Amino acid sequence: MYDFKYQKASSVADAAKVIGGDSEAKLVAGGMTLIPTLKQRLAKPTQLVDLGGIAELKGIKKDGNAIVIGAMTKHVDVANSPEVKSAIPALADLAAHIGDPAVRNRGTIGGSISNNDPAADYPSAVMALNATIVTNKRKIAADDFFKGMFETALGADEIVTAVSFPIPEKAAYMKFPNPASRYAIVGTFVAKTGGNVRVGVTGAGPVVFRWKDAEAALGKSWNADALKSLSVKADGLNSDIHASSEYRAHLVGVMARRAVAKAG
Amino acid sequence: MPDSGIGAAVRRKEDFRFLTGKGNYVDDIDRPNQSYAYILRSPHAHAALGKIDTGKAKAAPGVLAVFTGEDIKVGSLPCGWVVKFKDGSPQHEPPHPVLAQGKVRHVGDPVAVVIADSKAQAKDAAELIEVEYKPLPAAIDMNAATKQGAALVHDAVPNNVCYDWAIGDQAQIDAIIAKAAHVTKIDIVNNRLIANAMEPRAAIAEYDRGTGEHTLWTTSQNPHAIRLLMGAFVLQMPEHKLRVISPDVGGGFGSKIFLYAEECILVWASSQVNRPIKWTAERGESFMSDAQGRDHVTHAELALDKDGKFLAFKVSTLANLGAYLSTFAPAVPTYLYATLLAGTYTTPAIYAEVKAVFTNTVPVDAYRGAGRPEACYVIERIVSKAAQELKIDPAELRRRNFIAKDAYPYQTPVALAYDSGDYFTTLDMALKSADYAGFAKRREEAAKRGKLRGIGICSYIEACGVAPSAVAGALGARAGLYEMAEVRVHPTGSITMFTGTHSHGQGHETTFAQVISDRLGVPIEQIDVVHGDTAKSAFGMGTYGSRSLPVGGSALVKALDKIVDKGKKIAAHLMEASEADIEFKNGAFTVAGTDKSTPFGAVAFTAYVPHNFPHETLEPGLDETAYYDPKNFTFPSGTHIAEVEIDRDTGDVALVNLTAADDFGTIVNPMIVEGQVHGGLAQGVGQALLENAVYDARSGQLVTGSLMDYCMPRADNFPSFSVGTHATKCMHNPLGVKGCGEAGAIGAPAAVMNAVIDALGAVGIHDLTMPATSEKVWRAINGRQAA
Numbered sequence A: 001m002y003d004f005k006y007q008k009a010s011s012v013a014d015a016a017k018v019i020g021g022d023s024e025a026k027l028v029a030g031g032m033t034l035i036p037t038l039k040q041r042l043a044k045p046t047q048l049v050d051l052g053g054i055a056e057l058k059g060i061k062k063d064g065n066a067i068v069i070g071a072m073t074k075h076v077d078v079a080n081s082p083e084v085k086s087a088i089p090a091l092a093d094l095a096a097h098i099g100d101p102a103v104r105n106r107g108t109i110g111g112s113i114s115n116n117d118p119a120a121d122y123p124s125a126v127m128a129l130n131a132t133i134v135t136n137k138r139k140i141a142a143d144d145f146f147k148g149m150f151e152t153a154l155g156a157d158e159i160v161t162a163v164s165f166p167i168p169e170k171a172a173y174m175k176f177p178n179p180a181s182r183y184a185i186v187g188t189f190v191a192k193t194g195g196n197v198r199v200g201v202t203g204a205g206p207v208v209f210r211w212k213d214a215e216a217a218l219g220k221s222w223n224a225d226a227l228k229s230l231s232v233k234a235d236g237l238n239s240d241i242h243a244s245s246e247y248r249a250h251l252v253g254v255m256a257r258r259a260v261a262k263a264g
Numbered sequence B: 001m002p003d004s005g006i007g008a009a010v011r012r013k014e015d016f017r018f019l020t021g022k023g024n025y026v027d028d029i030d031r032p033n034q035s036y037a038y039i040l041r042s043p044h045a046h047a048a049l050g051k052i053d054t055g056k057a058k059a060a061p062g063v064l065a066v067f068t069g070e071d072i073k074v075g076s077l078p079c080g081w082v083v084k085f086k087d088g089s090p091q092h093e094p095p096h097p098v099l100a101q102g103k104v105r106h107v108g109d110p111v112a113v114v115i116a117d118s119k120a121q122a123k124d125a126a127e128l129i130e131v132e133y134k135p136l137p138a139a140i141d142m143n144a145a146t147k148q149g150a151a152l153v154h155d156a157v158p159n160n161v162c163y164d165w166a167i168g169d170q171a172q173i174d175a176i177i178a179k180a181a182h183v184t185k186i187d188i189v190n191n192r193l194i195a196n197a198m199e200p201r202a203a204i205a206e207y208d209r210g211t212g213e214h215t216l217w218t219t220s221q222n223p224h225a226i227r228l229l230m231g232a233f234v235l236q237m238p239e240h241k242l243r244v245i246s247p248d249v250g251g252g253f254g255s256k257i258f259l260y261a262e263e264c265i266l267v268w269a270s271s272q273v274n275r276p277i278k279w280t281a282e283r284g285e286s287f288m289s290d291a292q293g294r295d296h297v298t299h300a301e302l303a304l305d306k307d308g309k310f311l312a313f314k315v316s317t318l319a320n321l322g323a324y325l326s327t328f329a330p331a332v333p334t335y336l337y338a339t340l341l342a343g344t345y346t347t348p349a350i351y352a353e354v355k356a357v358f359t360n361t362v363p364v365d366a367y368r369g370a371g372r373p374e375a376c377y378v379i380e381r382i383v384s385k386a387a388q389e390l391k392i393d394p395a396e397l398r399r400r401n402f403i404a405k406d407a408y409p410y411q412t413p414v415a416l417a418y419d420s421g422d423y424f425t426t427l428d429m430a431l432k433s434a435d436y437a438g439f440a441k442r443r444e445e446a447a448k449r450g451k452l453r454g455i456g457i458c459s460y461i462e463a464c465g466v467a468p469s470a471v472a473g474a475l476g477a478r479a480g481l482y483e484m485a486e487v488r489v490h491p492t493g494s495i496t497m498f499t500g501t502h503s504h505g506q507g508h509e510t511t512f513a514q515v516i517s518d519r520l521g522v523p524i525e526q527i528d529v530v531h532g533d534t535a536k537s538a539f540g541m542g543t544y545g546s547r548s549l550p551v552g553g554s555a556l557v558k559a560l561d562k563i564v565d566k567g568k569k570i571a572a573h574l575m576e577a578s579e580a581d582i583e584f585k586n587g588a589f590t591v592a593g594t595d596k597s598t599p600f601g602a603v604a605f606t607a608y609v610p611h612n613f614p615h616e617t618l619e620p621g622l623d624e625t626a627y628y629d630p631k632n633f634t635f636p637s638g639t640h641i642a643e644v645e646i647d648r649d650t651g652d653v654a655l656v657n658l659t660a661a662d663d664f665g666t667i668v669n670p671m672i673v674e675g676q677v678h679g680g681l682a683q684g685v686g687q688a689l690l691e692n693a694v695y696d697a698r699s700g701q702l703v704t705g706s707l708m709d710y711c712m713p714r715a716d717n718f719p720s721f722s723v724g725t726h727a728t729k730c731m732h733n734p735l736g737v738k739g740c741g742e743a744g745a746i747g748a749p750a751a752v753m754n755a756v757i758d759a760l761g762a763v764g765i766h767d768l769t770m771p772a773t774s775e776k777v778w779r780a781i782n783g784r785q786a787a
């Protein structure tokens, strides 16, 4: 680790001010991604601004027809939340299968989506549930948020404060985990909200994407069999020692069908 | 008698300290005025070293010294074994410098060391070292490395072949194979593994200018061997000025047997800077500097007669050694591999040839099982394949070829003579426990759920208790592998036992205490077992090859015999009887035929308060040392049965049952044995389904260089294991013990892969390489080429 300054922000505005004034400063949430990066000397921030002391960023509440989750809410709290479990059980299920217990007890939803790892689980839910990302500056639609591998729409001094998930009629997530890291090799989140079907796919490509052919087919008939003749093209998908792009393309279909069956 | 003797499942004495955070590992130790070392390692698999500019690093804050290969002119890291070419010429043994000289040969090869006041300062300064590398083409793929025109890892080693060795009569075997009713052929890859002990390697070296003594604390499985190899071959330091301490060590699995560059660098440098120096590997460093395991490519042919009797077995293996010869490396794919190729069977003729190859990868050496898992895998895969081809039940084919129960001692055609065994009983136990008879039903039921279910058998044997000096010497070991034990009885009857073996998870502090308790009738609470310090135990060869109890335990029994003999003399004196009439039983010395009795404690006390001893014939004290050189290897054996279910859509393999029935001879502590079996099975399953060290074929970068990509097995990868034992005693050691540390890792891979291939038989697949990862299985099911 290189030397850096550390400070605990007392408010979102306070944190925004620091990162706005210093392009080399970094926010730290659960630190599950950032700290290993620092330890391996892959990043050299001037200062770390800890969001851990900002009460307004924590917590889960039902707001009309949506579940709103504060950015600093840990995966374990989403997994165990009675509100999430009753309104969007698929989201609680997703959170319960992120990494391992240590990661779930530190990692946060805000950190996860801001980091936008191509193999992270939450982005698939954000896409499929058509969630809204709330920042200190604006509200960003899911479709506009995830820009590319580790790239989001967030500006230099922009901080995710919450994510608002509309409550679906049906939803389910199926993940085919990387056996070593337990991140998603492929994760497919299917949801039907207000009669609208959306399918979010993570792990397969450089960034989360919607499988629109599947959405159309499921829109006509909410049934796993409706996906049988569909497939995703392997071109442009990720390929590594754990899974080739061809295999990933195949798994998108398998996981989507299983998710629909699971959603009932 | 205390109920802590042989056979009692007593809780481990050491666990109180481990479970309450009182373990004392190398990294827990801090010496006054300690400094820290950081090792700068090669980022290239193969490069010529140009100028190394350490000027800026030396001037960096907190830096005490920076050394490169130019500065450390010490001996080469030695290799303990010699293997010969078929023509009798010795193996190539290129130098293995502690810091690179002229060239780097694998990613992670040490290039320079920075010593500073803090770890961070050392690391910061290392970034300021400017190294001129001229990258060279690398030899990565083992097969390609032996071909004309391949890059040479060592200029003096033609075709990168360290040796091309053989055992057996090739012409005889070829003739049998040519005429046989059936020949089964197989091509096998034994995947490269990385041990990943929970505790990374670490060391502290300290030099005392006043006495000229060096002390090294290190994470070693055999501190005495480290002292000998380092002192005699690398640093030219006499033993009495070099003390090596291996305190609590968090797992080794073989990877901590070997003498490593870092240990030598630290001991040398600590006298240069005149301060203690500490080094603790980061996990990433462990991946690129701990010796790795396995990595064989093998073609084998098994000739059978029309009834399925094995006639001849022919094996041709390429073994990857990595960039340098590690301490045990040459022995692993030869003496510890080819000599086991008879397995549990009567195969009368065996020929094996092994070509060992240098590549620009991390050195390969012994890893849990060392050579024997590789042998077992070849045998047990080809036997199951033959069964499948001949449509004979695989259990039945094994039974037809097992060595008969009354055939011991049994001389195999490949040098070893088995002293005892009973493969039929463990096979039957395993079949019963795994409900082999009910498998067809389970398969049908699984098929209804769309799953492919398979069952696999492996009836392994291993040679443990390394190693009889005579055999080891004949086989090319540069040392004998005996063991030492000292039993020091204190005046009030408590006991400290010193052993040259080392416990890094095995529970010796309990097991050895049980042996003592059993013999002397002293409760184990009054017995301490000391290991891991060259200043405390007189000598020793350490722990590996399941040798501690068969060899170290036998030395202990010899020392206990001496204690009892001495005790009898004292008791005879105390009770005014003839020594010949003294018996020792149930913790007391008695005079035969009388009611005269003296407890062991009273004898111990008298030994140290010898007021009226006949000094001409009886010395004070009760402290005895014994050395034991085994007469033969021990031969644990058994059957493991695995059952898997394969998800046809994803190729995912789920292990649903795993059964082990093992013959370890006498069992001292069944709970510890069960733990050893569980751990071994876990590693065996890891090899079969999850673990694989992958190097980029061109750049030689270790692609699986972290736990995010190298897949270690976790609890949720396993079903509950069903384990049992059946003992036939070892015939040549006093306890009748055979060793149990490696069995799981030896038997499980073939059992699991036979199960996977059995499951895939339903879709016409009869071959698959380890690890059976989901994509590989999916491709096999769907007839797709490898990606």
Ligand SMILES: Cc1cc2nc3c(=O)[nH]c(=O)nc-3n(C[C@H](O)[C@H](O)[C@H](O)COP(=O)(O)OP(=O)(O)OC[C@H]3O[C@@H](n4cnc5c(N)ncnc54)[C@H](O)[C@@H]3O)c2cc1C
Pocket: A026, A027, A028, A029, A030, A031, A032, A033, A034, A035, A051, A071, A072, A075, A097, A098, A099, A100, A103, A104, A106, A107, A108, A109, A110, A111, A112, A113, A114, A115, A119, A120, A121, A122, A154, A158, A159, A160, A161, A181, A182, A183, A184
């Ligand atoms: C071993 C391991 C296994 C894992 N497995 C999985 C898995 O299976 N699935 C999965 O989805 N994830 C997995 N993760 C990732 C983990 O779940 C976290 O989601 C991830 O580490 C990011 O969250 P964090 O709170 O730790 O963020 P941090 O590491 O603190 O920050 C990550 C990045 O986000 C920025 N950031 C943080 N919070 C905000 C904010 N509110 N606004 C703007 N920017 C912000 C930081 O500046 C930093 O750049 C795994 C991680 C590890 C270490």
